[in-house]
Amino acid sequence: MVDAPERSVSDADEEIMRATYRALREHGYADLTIKRIAAEYGKSTAAIHYHYETKDDLLAAFLEYILDRFVAAIHDVETTDPERRLDLLLDKLLVDAEDHYDLLVAMLEMRSQAPYKEAFGERFRRNDEYVRYLLRTVIDDGIAEGVFADADAERVASALMTIVDGARTRAAVLEDPTELAAARRVTDEYVTATLLADES
Amino acid sequence: MVDAPERSVSDADEEIMRATYRALREHGYADLTIKRIAAEYGKSTAAIHYHYETKDDLLAAFLEYILDRFVAAIHDVETTDPERRLDLLLDKLLVDAEDHYDLLVAMLEMRSQAPYKEAFGERFRRNDEYVRYLLRTVIDDGIAEGVFADADAERVASALMTIVDGARTRAAVLEDPTELAAARRVTDEYVTATLLADES
Numbered sequence: 001m002v003d004a005p006e007r008s009v010s011d012a013d014e015e016i017m018r019a020t021y022r023a024l025r026e027h028g029y030a031d032l033t034i035k036r037i038a039a040e041y042g043k044s045t046a047a048i049h050y051h052y053e054t055k056d057d058l059l060a061a062f063l064e065y066i067l068d069r070f071v072a073a074i075h076d077v078e079t080t081d082p083e084r085r086l087d088l089l090l091d092k093l094l095v096d097a098e099d100h101y102d103l104l105v106a107m108l109e110m111r112s113q114a115p116y117k118e119a120f121g122e123r124f125r126r127n128d129e130y131v132r133y134l135l136r137t138v139i140d141d142g143i144a145e146g147v148f149a150d151a152d153a154e155r156v157a158s159a160l161m162t163i164v165d166g167a168r169t170r171a172a173v174l175e176d177p178t179e180l181a182a183a184r185r186v187t188d189e190y191v192t193a194t195l196l197a198d199e200s
Numbered sequence: 201m202v203d204a205p206e207r208s209v210s211d212a213d214e215e216i217m218r219a220t221y222r223a224l225r226e227h228g229y230a231d232l233t234i235k236r237i238a239a240e241y242g243k244s245t246a247a248i249h250y251h252y253e254t255k256d257d258l259l260a261a262f263l264e265y266i267l268d269r270f271v272a273a274i275h276d277v278e279t280t281d282p283e284r285r286l287d288l289l290l291d292k293l294l295v296d297a298e299d300h301y302d303l304l305v306a307m308l309e310m311r312s313q314a315p316y317k318e319a320f321g322e323r324f325r326r327n328d329e330y331v332r333y334l335l336r337t338v339i340d341d342g343i344a345e346g347v348f349a350d351a352d353a354e355r356v357a358s359a360l361m362t363i364v365d366g367a368r369t370r371a372a373v374l375e376d377p378t379e380l381a382a383a384r385r386v387t388d389e390y391v392t393a394t395l396l397a398d399e400s
Contacts, residue, residue, distance in 0.1 A: 028316060105315050111373045112312040115305050116228060124373050159386040162379070166366025173311045173324050179362070186359040186390075193393035 016041055016048060017065040020058060025102035029109035034058070056119055059110065063123035066107075067130060074134060082142030086191065089135060093164045094184040098177050108172040132157045139195065148195040156194050163187050216241055216248060217265040220258060225302035229309035234258070256319055259310065263323035266307075267330060274334060282342030286391065289334060293364045294384040298377050308372040332357045339395065348395040356394050363387050 019040035027036055034055055038045045052058035070092065077088050097104055114121040135157035142148035167183030170176065219240035227236055234255055238245045252258035270292065277288050297304055314321040335357035342348035367383030370376065 030313070030316070108369075109312040111369065112309040113230070114373045115375055116230070121373070121375060128370075128374060155382075158382060159389070162363055162366035162370060162383050162386060164366070165369045165373075166362035166364065169308075169311065169365045169369045170328075170362060173314045173321070173365075174328060175315055175321060182355075182358060183362050186362060189359070189393060190386075190390060193389060 013051060013061070016051060016058070017062060020062045021103065024062075024106040025100075029059075029106045029113075032059075032106075056117060060119040060123055063110070063120065063127065067123075067127045071130070082138050082145060083147055085138045086135070086142070089138065090160065090164075090184060090187050090191075093131070094167055094180045094187070097168065097171075098180050101171070101177050104168055105172045108169060128161065132161055135160055142195065149197045151194050156191075159190060159194075160187055163190065212251060213261070216251060216258070217262055220262045221303065224262075224306040225300075229259075229306045229313075232259075232306075256317060260319040260323055263310070263320065263327065267323075267327045271330070282338050282345060283347055285338045286335070286342070289338065290360065290364075290384060290387045290391075293331070294367055294380045294387070297368065297371075298380050301371070301377050304368055305372045308369060328361065332361055335360055342395065349397045351394050356391075359390060359394075360387055363390065 016037070019037050019042075022040045023032055023037045026040075027033075032055070034045045034048055037058070038048050041048060048058065052061065073092060074089065077085065079085055079088070110120055111124060114124050132154075136153045139148060139151070139153040139156055143150055143153065163183050163186050167179050170183075171179040216237070219237050219242075222240045223232055223237045226240075227233075232255070234245045234248055237258070238248050241248060248258065252261065273292060274289065277285065279285055279288070310320055311324060314324050332354075336353045339348060339351070339353040339356055343350055343353065363383050363386050367379050367386075370379040370383075
């Protein structure tokens, strides 16, 4: 069992996170500075340093904020039908990412620094673990209800995340956002092959 | 039709490429300097600048060198059996990468800079195009020989590269080289579902 991330950011934190989001999309990670985030925040750099000692502390908090928003979006989904819920999860992970293409480019930069910055590595691992847990849960529910074939939910969840991460990397590196929608079709093929195999 | 990259590097170039390879594995991309490459080369930085004006010029050449080696390794494979040849290609792309884990970490850093450095973006796009061409060719051969189902070879090749890129990203970001072997099994499942569907 994995705990959902905490959702208790103050108004100032929330505003700084939104400013970070805009600054990241505008400047990318390598050229991001506290000064540029402060410009988006509309306050001094000191006002940001009051909350976050370093840029990396702020960005580690930003990674939690991003997961938080993702989890909130998922929880808002009303359906309990496993097949529909898995579809919506994969839409959130792939299709919706196209609206945040600039963020995706900045996130790949941050991901590439994970082996060098433990705080980043830790957050990315935790986020990945949580999203895989969401996928695994819905797959297990579907197996229990008999709508999915009796597959290894953990393995299927990992395979789907591999496709998701591949699409995100390719969309950024090849500067081609259509990779996301193409990968969404690959996840459908994979789900059909592994979870809906007996229904054909 | 995509041309194979040229394979005419001088001895000095070859030595500089080997030195770059070692320096990248040792220091990563962000901390790579011409001085560090020169230290591996055993000559002065001037000796390197004689061949490459900037670090980025050298690294763009390095990306071609890497593809070159990959293509040479593929051409050495003797079999013409499409199923076996596809297996070997996927082994090269995923299993063999585990032996070069440090390079994979450095390569993700370089990939993340592709949207900001046109010379990198251009090389990554060209490399990806060539590897997809190799995959597509072997799939088309298999379809023509009747060992593969009549699938859209271009789409299957892209899907396989999405899985490959996802595994490489995950192996680096999550610091878990076993992602590569796990993804190799996912490619097998995908090949079975899309190309060997009629044989089950």
